[in-house]
Amino acid sequence: MSTIQVEPQAEPVPDSPQRQVVNDFSIQVATVNGSGSQSSNNVLMRAIFQMGVPVSGKNLFPSNIAGLPTWFTIRASKKGYVGRKREIDVLIALNPETAKDDVEALEPGRVVLYEEKLNLSKLRNDLTFYPVPFSKLAAEIAEDAKMRKLVANMVYVGSAAELFGIEMPEVEIAIGKWFKSKKKAVDLNVRAAQLGAKYVRENLLKKDPYRIERMDETRGKIIIDGNSACALGSLFAGVTVVAWYPITPASSLCESLIEYMRRYRIDRQTGKATFAIVQAEDELAALGIAIGAGWAGARAMTSTSGPGISLMAEFTGLAYFTEIPCVIYDVQRVGPSTGLPTRTAQGDILSLYYLSHGDTRHLVLFPANMQECFDLSIRAFDLAERFQQPVFVATDLDLGMNTWMSDEFRYPDLPIDRGKVLSAEDLERIGEFARYRDVDGDGITYRTLPGTRHPLAPYFTRGSGHNEAAKYSEKPGDYLQLVERLARKYETARLWVPEPEIRYSTEGARIGVVAYGSTDAAIEECQDQLRTEHAIDTNYFRPRALPFTAHVQKFVDRCDRVYVVEQNRDGQLADIIKLDVSCPQKIRKVLHCTGIPIDARFITDQILAQEKGA
C-alpha cells in the first residue's frame, strides 16, 4: 500500500575522516527570514557552480516577511542529481531559534559550521563542529548593526569556502555578479568573505571528508528559477495581454515577466509597449481580462496558485464552453484552502483537469525542468490558440521559486501558431461562416476576431447553450452536438500535446515508474539507487501533458507494476491514469505530501516496501 511508512535508510556515513566525499554533499544554511541571507546563499551556490560542479538550491521559507526561520539547501552533485537530498551533510547554523533542533536532526558524522555564540558543540559527540564568531568578525568591518547582520552572512560564505575547498576567486566573482555595479557593496562583501576564510585558516583544523573540487560539468549552463523561465517562455511566445493577482508562489512569474517585457517589448520607433499588463483586483478578474483579450485575438495569460485556481473555476468553464484561448500558469503550493503557502505540492492536478461545473476537461502541461518551463510555455500559447481553450501550465513552488541549473534555452524554431482564425479576405473567399461548425472534423472550429470588417464575421459569444451558428439554443440535439464536438476536440488534442519522456530499461524491466513536474528531479537518482543497491531495474514514463497521448497504455502494457510518484495525498495523476488505461490494477501510488520537495531515497524506500508485498 502506498501509505506504508518505511524506516528511513540514511545514506552510508563516511567511515573515516580520511575518506573524501567530493562534489557529492548538501549544505544547509539555517537563518532567519529577512536577514539578507539570500545574497550570501546565492553567492555560495554560484561559486560552486562556477567551479564546474552541478548544483541546485532550495529555499525552505515561512509565510512571513521577517523573523521566522528559513533554510536554504545547496546540493552539489557530481552525478548531476538535482532533486532534494534527504540528508544534510553540512549545517551552517546561524539561527538561535532552530539551531538545537537542526543539530539534533543530523545523521552521525555530519558537519556543523556555526556562530560561535550558539555554543552548539556540546549537543552531540558524533558530529564535527566548527565554531566561527561570524558576527564578531562582521563587526570588524561594518559599523552599524544592520549592515553587520548582512555582512555576517558573507562571512560564513568565506568560512565555508575555506573549509570545503570552494575557491575564493570564484566567491569574489559570484559576489560581483550578485551586487552588479554596486562597487561599495561588492568590496564590503568580498572583505567579509575573506575575513571568514582567514579565520578558518588560522583557527580551525579540517576534520570532515567533504570537499568541492573543480569539474567541467557546468560549462554553457545557466542558473534560473522556474518562474523566470516561464516568464521568458511567455515573452518569446509573444504574449500581449497579461493579467495577474499577487499570490505566493506565483507572483515572481509575472514580476519577472514585467521586467523582461519592459526590456524587450517596447517598440523602438514609438517607445510604446507591445503589451498590456494588468495587476487585477482578484483572480476572477485576472482570468476574465485574459479571456476578454483572448477572445479579441490577443495572446493572453494569467498566473496564480491553488487559491486563485479555485476562484478561476467559473471563468475557466466559460472559456472552455465558448472556446476562447488563454494560458493559465498554476505554480502549485500546498492546499487545501490557504494550506502551506510557501511549501510545494502537486495537489491541483484533478482540479486543473476538470475545473468548473458541467462536463469539462482541460489541457494541462507539466514542465519538469527549466528548459521545459521555457519550451512548454511557448507550446501552451500555441496550443491555446490552436484548440481555442484554456491551457494550464502546472508547475509548483519547487520548480517556480527554487534555483536550478539548466542548459541554455533554445530559441523557438517554429513560428507562432495563431490557430484557425478567419480574416475578412478568408470570409470573402469562403462565402460562409458558422462559428461552431466542425468544418475539418477535428472538433476545432473557425473563429473571427472582433473588428473584422466583413458582414459574415460577427457572431455572438455566450456561455449559455448555443448551436453551430452561435445562436442561443436549448435544443437537446444542439447541446449534444456541441459537447460531443468538444469531446472530439479533446481527442484531437492527444495528437498535439507534448509527448511524454519514456526511458525503457535495456534489461527488460517489468517495473514502471511514472512521475511528472518537479518530482522528475528525484527519479534518476532513485532509479540508480534501486539498480545499484537492490538490483531492481525500472522503466520510466514522464507525461508532459493532459490529455495523455497513446503512449501511456503502451507503457503500462510493458510493465507488471507501475509506481506513480507524485506530491499529493491521494495520487491524483495516478487516478487519471487509471481512468485512461485498460489495466488499472497495475497502478500503484507513491505519495509524498509534506510540503518539502520529494527526495530520491523516499521514493526508493516506498517502492521497495511495496515490492516486498508484491
Next chain:
Amino acid sequence: MSVTSERPKNQNIIGLTTADYKGLPSTLCSGCGHDAITSQIVKAFFEMGVQPYQVVKMSGIGCSSKSTAYFMNASHGFNGVHGRMPAVATGAVLANRNLICIGVSGDGDTVSIGIGQFCHLLRRNVPMIYVIENNGVYGLTKGQFSATADRGSRLKTGVVNDLPPIDCCALAIEMGCSYVARSFAGDPKQVVALLQGAISHRGTALLDVISPCVTFNNHEGSTKSYKWAKEHEELLHEIDFIPYFEQVETVDYGEGEIKDIPMNDGSHLTLRKVDRDYDPMNKNGAIRLLQESRDAGQFLTGLIYVNPVSENFVDVLNVIEEPLCLLPQNQVRPGPEALKQVMRELM
C-alpha cells in the same frame, strides 16, 4: 464637416440605415424598459455613424445582459458570466484598442455580484460605454430585490426592502469614473443624447438608466416603476448632442442658460438650464448634488459628472497604436540575440 443635406434621410454619414444597427427580436417581457433603451442604443450608434464591425457588445448575466443580442447583429457580442463583464471588456479593449465597446448590465450584475469588478473598471477608466439597466430587482429569477432597491420599497409579494440602496452614480464618481449620467428608460430623448455623449467619450462612460421591470417591479409601492419615475423625474438640464460632423451654430443664449461640453472627438453636449445652475464638470458639486437629491427623495436625471479629457487605461498602459491582437510575430517575439543576452546573464 460633412454636408448633411446631401444624404438620403434614412442614411447616416457612412451610408447605413437603421436596419443595419438592428439586432434579434427581443425575448424580454412586452413593455420592458430594457427594450426602450435598446431602441435608443440603435438610434445613437446609427446617428453617430459608427461602423458596426468596430463595436463589441459585452454583458454579464440577467435580463439586461440578454439585451446585447437585441441590437447590432453586425457587431461581435459577448455574453459572459454573472457580474464579470467588466473584466472581459477590459481584456477585449486592451487586446484591440480600436474597438468601440459597449457593455450592458443590470443592477444585480453591476452592484450586487459584480460590484468589485465594476469599481475597478471605473477606477481604471477603461474606454467603454457602460449602461446599467436599473430596475431594482432580479427579473430572471423572478423578482428578488437587488442592491439598488430603495429602502421601504415593496415587492408584489409584500416583502419590504429594509436595506439602503447603492447609488451607482455616486459610487462611480467616487471610483473616478469620467462620465456619469442618470436617466430613465421612459425619456428616450435624454437617453439617446447621453448615449451619444458616451460614444464620444474616451474613458468609461456610465449610464445608470432606471428601467422598470413590468413584471416584477412596476406596481404601487415600487420606486422603480414607470409611474413613480414619471412622477418623480426631475431634469438637471435639457441635453442636446451635436455630433462632430455637424456644424455648431453659434446662438446667443442668456447668461448661464447653456453649458457647452466639448467632447474629445469634436462633438458637443449642450446642457440647457432647467431649474438650477449646475456644472457637471465640478466633481465635488456632483457628489453633493447626489447626496442632497437622495436625502430629498428626488429622482434627478441628466449628465451628473464629466471630465472630457481624462486619461484612459489604454493611455496609462502606454499601449502601442496598432491593436495588440494584430501585431505580427516580429513585433511580439524578440529575436535570438535577445535570448542569447538573457542566457549570458544567467551563466
